[in-house]
Amino acid sequence: MAEIDISGDDDDPDVNVSASGSRLPSFLGTRLVILAIVVGVLYLVRPLIHGIVYATLYTPSGLVLFGGTAVTALVLWFLPPWRLERDEKRRSMVSVLFEDDESPAGDVLASSGSAMRKLRIFGGIVTVLFVLSVLVGIPAGALEQRTLAQQTMADATELDEFPQANANNPRVVPREVSDVTTRGSVSYRTHRLGASDIARQEDGSLAWSYPIEPDGARNKLLENQRGVLVANMTSMDEQQITVYEADFTHGEGMWLHRSARWNVKLGGYLSKYNDEAVEFSHDGQPYLYYPKTGHEWHLLPLPHTTPKWNGGALVHPDGTIEHLTPEQAQENEILDGQRLYPMTLTRSEMGSLGYREGIINQLPVVGAHEGQIEVAALPEGANNEQPFVIDLEGERMSYVTAMEPYGEDTRGLDEVWLADAETGEYTFFGTDEETLTGPERAMGIARNEDSQTGWGDNFVVTEPVPVTVDGDLWWHIKVAPTDYTDVTRNVFVNADANNAIELSDDTAIREFIRGDIDEDELTAGENGTDVQPAPDGEDVLYYVLITNDNGEVVDRIPVKAGQDTQIVAPGDERATDNETAN
Incomplete structure (x- = not known):
């Protein structure tokens, strides 16, 4: 039996550690077998712990917390148990490891006391590791955002104009309507x-x-x-x-x-x-x-x-x-x-762009927020989230993210980013000094186009999706009853001019996205006209509403499929080009 005696004063009592090596190999062997069984079970069910393992391997805070916890657990698992005894006469602490002359009951008490002490040590170390993981995770998270923003900007190409949307694949039916009608x-x-x-x-x-x-x-x-x-x-x-x-x-x-x-x-x-x-x-x-x-x-x-x-x-x-x-x-x-391409990865890359001018620039209080952008917030009832999925010409699916300037009160668009859904390649369009209308205001414009509808009680505007027509950005919004059993019409709001057009016919929607319907000549801001859908008309695509300076409707002209329309501004002898409604 090996014995170690360390003597000290009253505040540092003598410690006598008496240990026997005869049972140590058996103890370590038993612990190794149990560990192997546990590891084997975890390997069989490894998808259940995939998140913890992945966080340990690929996040600094996870490496500190989970990695440190695993190492601590292993060390304490293989550390032999000890029994503490106090000799009042010698005022010393005696720690006995596997004494051969102790009774089995004594061994049980020794193991129980040792286990409780190990648990206290384990809890203390895990608490320290948790604090360290937070301290490590804060700067690591900021650096992750900064590096990701730099990578995204370096691989992106700026566009001179918006790419054309695929007129054959408009998002006409919103998710809620599809869910209700399909399940029914x-x-x-x-x-x-x-x-x-x-x-x-x-x-x-x-x-x-x-x-x-x-x-x-x-x-x-x-x-x-x-x-x-x-x-x-x-x-x-x-x-x-x-x-x-x-x-x-x-x-x-x-x-x-x-x-x-x-x-x-x-x-x-x-x-x-x-x-x-x-x-x-x-x-x-x-x-x-x-x-x-x-x-x-x-x-x-x-x-x-x-x-x-x-x-x-x-x-x-x-x-x-x-x-x-x-x-x-x-x-x-x-x-x-x-x-x-992973949509969640696009969402992370777009969210990181607020750090593209540096970490300090985006900090509260001390940050200047120069050139800082953030993902545009969607209003309640939008029923979708960014990035939006749209189809561009040539059947190129794209993830579109609308970005607004930093600030609580800013809702206009500053940049629009597009990610190719097959390759992950980024392009973006910057508005420079001009700010485009965001989804929140666009939905409000869509409601204002029809003041007779009982918004919220009977109908809702939902799922604003950006589409690009002839180099312009439009918000494509749907109108549906509150039970989402149908789509009554689609509303397009110009993000630049704030003009709106309502269409309730598939053919008209495709013609509009294709650019065959010139909305600029059918708006109140240009020639005193507006557009009204004609859901009950057999051949009518829409009505041209002639209004006076007070906004009152003075005439209502139906436009049928194949009919040529010609709008002339008051006092203007020149006629606009003929437009055919198809």
Whole structure:
């Protein structure tokens, strides 16, 4: 038996540590076996702890807190237990490690006391690590935003004018209306429609897509996803619903090891899956695609990380999962035309632009806020969030983010950013000294266009989405009843001139986005006219309203499909070019 005796005064009592090495190998071996079992179980269920592991590897605060906690736990786990005894005569503390001549009861008491002391030590260290993680995370978070803003600005291209929207794929049907009408058109006893998302159909049009996932605890454990349902979003006259049925081996709404998200994490553990799955079809077969986000470390000036695109995981109905790099995803025939770039990554990159002029510049009190921008806030009832998904000419899906100047009272747009949904390439349009109308004011203008409607009681304006027509930015807003059972009309508000036009016909909407209807000649600000929809007219697309200086309507002229219209300003002998309503 080895004995260590350390003597001291009353304030530092003698400490006698008596230990035997005969039981130490057995103790360490037992602890090692138990640890191996725990690690094995955690490995089998590793998708459940994916968030903690990823945060440990790719965030400075997570590395300090979770990494430090793991190391502390391991050290205390393998540290042999000790029993404390006080010898009053010698006023010393005796710590006995595995004394062979002690009774089993004594060993139990020793282990119990040692465990409690270890727990107190563990709690104290974890508290310190938590404080350190906060202190580390604050500067690391600011540096992450600054570096991400620099990377985003360096890779972006400034535009001279807005790219043209795809007139064949307008977002006519808002999500809420699609959710209500689609769920009211299908009937499943054991399944339900999952969360809706935007995907491209095989004919090139955009649609709201839904996974047909199991419903109820029993079915989530035993049943499979039955396929994908898509509802066309580009037509308000007739809802087109298509179902692509197939039993997914790994799908949405399936629990634990049967779920698609569980299995994509198994094959791509060093990535995050923050985005919802994109549900779509190819050659009549349904598929799921999960965008992947990764991180990279930067050591200077202080260690921090920034997110990046890691590709995506393509899930086949038979359970095959392809983990693709960004280049492989863009070249994959099945994924052609779909959204590949993580939308949550775009949201993070856009949010970081407030730091592009430096960390100090954006700080409260001491910051000058020069050139600082922030993501434009959407008003209550907008029922969507940025970035917006729109389709540009050539069937190029894009994420659009409207940015406003920093400030509590600023609601006008300063810049508009577009991210290619397939490549992640950024372009942006700066308004320079001119400020464009934001979504909040645009929704107010849309309400003011029709003062006879019972806004809030019977109808709402919803889902403002930016569209670009002939180099101009417009807010495309929908009008729907409060129960979201239909779309009554679409309103377009010019972000520059604040002119508004209401259309209730699919053909007219496409013609307007294509630029075949010149709204500048049909507004009160230009020639004393306004536009009013004609939902009850058999062939009428809209009415031209002639108003006086007081805004009172003095004439109402119907415009039919194929009819030439000519507007002449009062006192102007020149006529405008003929415009044909199609």
